Amino acid sequence: MHSAQPSRKQAPKESSAVPAAVVGASRPHRRGQDALATAGRMPALLFRSLQIMLVCATLFIFLGAGDADARFKDLGHRMMCACGCGQILLECNHVGCTYSDKMRNQLMASIDKGNNDDLVLQGFVQEYGPTVVAAPSATGFNRIAWIMPFLALGMGITFLIYVVRSWKNRPEPALADGIVIPQGRELDDLRRKARRETDL
């Protein structure tokens, strides 16, 4: 099974280390900010939280964007090698493959240019066709590819609930004369005794 882009793990860790420094740095301006918050009838704590979240989000985005190696690995695992070997671009070890090296260089160049992920993928789709992307996009008809498995699971659960309810409501089948099935408290007592006897 392929990994799900382990290299992306760095971004949140670094961004989560930032807020403390940011809070500390903002201390000299505290009075001014409080005044601003009061003026806008916004509680200071909420204002501060929003500020921190904004800074974190910005840092998160920029840290992610700046980690070219991580993006290379991530995008390289979201594309197929175009040589027809049927392997993920970064996993193609097809001897004498005339595509994978070229595509990897193109990918690195595109990332170095500062293109965002969508733009990088679009460029590859234009050059190599839609099959170069390793999974259907979440737009248009392709969205159905993602929806159907969960829809099937949902329908399955609904059907299961219907079946279980109909089974529970079904009358007991007739028993041969003389057989009485213990119910409720009597059944629980029997189970307890049996468990004690067998210790199972």
Place this chain on the structure above:
Amino acid sequence: MSQIGSFALMLALGLSAYSFLAGLLALFGKDAASARLGETARRAGIATFAAVVLAAIVLVAAAFSDDFSIAYIFHHSNRDLPAAYKFAVLWSGQEGSLLFWSLLLAGYGFVLRLRYKTDQRLFAYASMIIASVQVFFLLILNFAAHPFAVMQGGLPPDGTGLNPLLQYPEMVIHPPMLYMGYVGFTVPFAFALGALIMNYPGEKWIQITRRWTMVTWCFLTIGVFLGAHWAYSVLGWGGYWGWDPVENASLMPWLTGTAFLHSVMMQEKRGMLKVWNMVLIFATFLLSMLGTFLTRSGVISSVHAFAQSSIGTWFLVFIAIAIAVCTYFLIKNRGQLKSEHKLEALVSRESSFLFNNLLLLTLCFTILWGTFFPIISDFVQGHKVTVGAPFFNRVAVPVALLLLLLTAIGPLLAWRKTSIDSLKRNFLYPAIGALAVGGMMMVFGVRPWEDPSYFYAVMAAILSALVLFTVISEFLRGGRVIAGKTDQNLLSAMYQLCRRNTRRYGGYIVHFGVALVFIGILGTPFNKEVEKEMAFGDKINIGPYTLVCQSYTQDDNPNFSNEWAIINVFRDGKQITTMYPERRFYKSSGQPQTLPRIYPSFKEDYFLVGDVYLVYEGKNETTGRPIIKAHINPLVPWIWIGLIIMVFGTIVALVPNAAVARVPVTLPVRTPVQAGAGD
């Protein structure tokens, strides 16, 4: 030689057609003449086996005698091919593998027809249905994919050789295992359809086919895992499962077959899910055929499809006919399949089987949907899209984890109803242990909130641990009871426990193996890889290892020439092994092939074993130095250990129970209580 083979195939077709038609006619009558006709059909079925064996022997003999006048031998063998691979030529190409299918089916039919006295009428139906499948394969072999077709023109001096990817020891056993699984499901399918057609009363057909189904499932399991191991050891991309269409094709019948093995217990114990079990076994058989269709038709591109032609149409027609027949009899005889009991409680073994089936089928549908979506997209949008690993990982992994949760919980729920007390008693300690494992992972730096793949890894670890601990606790609990009553030590008591209810405890062992497989898979997010051009003395540092290129060299033999690097592997400054990643160039086919080398670190890491995986990717044309790609794949060996345990568990479940030990019972119940009863 080709004439003998052709004759054998034609004879086999005639015999199987007779077996089918005479068997069918005999089933309409009840007089002595019909019985005699039925007996001739049975014998014709047995003779079919002999004819197909003859055809297979001729093909293998042709490979060994380098008879390149036969086109199939010319395209799949050569004079310098090692003997084991010459034997494997039988299943290396389209025509040969179809003959192998037919051979296995005839073999299964042979055994079934010898054991016909168990239930003559049901066996006659099953025999007739198997003969119909046999006729289909022999029609293809005789008229669409003839393995004994003769080369046109002059006799070539040598063959083009076997595909290099197939020249690996596992290819001698992987396809037979997979095919024995695929073909084997024809037997329970035939019994199920036969029982449905004849309105067979009771669940005896399930008891008759139980062992067939388990053996078949075991073969398919081995086949699927050997396929993964082959991909890991030969394809050289560092992974073992790429969600390739052919891999998916083998997984789908495995999933429905697994669902059948579980839900069939509800029919045996409680007389429930009769229609569902029919649907499951029909689906399993049809998915096996679909797998063969996918591999052979070329409708979907795959790294595993070694033989493609137009026989896909034949398979589509056959699948359509089979669906029509199954659906017709399901509707016609549905009255026979009414449930005998009702569901008494939501928290019960029955409902866990229902959810288990739902998840297995959802997984199967997801894989089927993903495999065929490129074709659907082509039809609707006018262009294909790729549905690869990122799609399957994102959609199938959550469902698989839910399934793992049920694997832990399901077996410990009682039939009919489970009390909250019982749940607490059974799950408290395993759950604490499992959560502790998750906590340990986080302490050692695996933060599930940092990355989705880490989240899945932690969840898989917790759930796998839950399965392992519940299975161990079940063995301990049962073992203690027997030890207390018989004065044995705990180990022999647990052995006794197993022997008394092999099916139940064999099943637990299989679950134990499944959990180990998940542990092997959960290491994936922690894989590392480095690629480097290496001169003498150059180093690669990866994980705790230092790889030093000592030398590189080359060799030559009649089959291939090769070059390889000699890499010393160091850890903590101490050399632990030397590895020889290799690249071959096969002379007859003119194709290159890389052969990775794998070192599992059992001695260094014990339970946290991982693989050092080296690939010789080729030489830099300018510098002449080899390019080495090194991978560290943590926990992967647990997958193969898990497989061994799953197979062992299946074998245990196949062993008949030892004499039942009756526990003295003082309760006013009408039947004796059996220790460890229930599956």
